[in-house]
Amino acid sequence: MAQILWTESLSVGIREIDEQHKVLIEMINELSTLTSTDEKNSVVPSVISRLVNYTRDHFSFEEGLLGKVSDQHGQRHKGEHAAFISKIEDYMEACGSGYTPYADLVEYLREYWLVQHIEQVDKELGRLLSA
Ligand SMILES: [Fe+2]
Ligand SMILES: [Fe+2]
DSSP states (O other), X not given: OOOOOOOGGGOOSOHHHHHHHHHHHHHHHHHHHHTTSTXXXXXXXXXXXXXXXXXXXXXXXXXXXXXXXXXXXXXXXXXXXXXXXXXXXXXXXXXXXXOOOHHHHHHXXXXXXXXXIIIIIIXXXXXXXXX
16 A cells, blocks of 8 residues: 655644654554565554554643634544544454454554545644634
């Protein structure tokens, strides 16, 4: 699967958030590479838990800024973060039970998390903060 590259088109206009997104993209690329190797079952769970830990910190950082914007945006933004964490936890549980839907997981991370959430929600936060 092709690697994702961070480009200016993914910028939300807030330097710290962009830097954190770059780290997340690297982790998702690493995960994507590992899921097609023979060692996947031994290494993927630890990469996923690192990703989840980093993501929680990243979400806390963004949520710390929500007090400065409308409640409407805040509710939607927090709701998407919570849904994302719960989905990833489902995947982790599935991995623990021996079923390993890695391709689904990588696709979800790339399509939903990277493209959709950054494009629609994180960018809106950036716009609201600079308004
Ligand atoms: Fe976000
Ligand atoms: Fe984000």
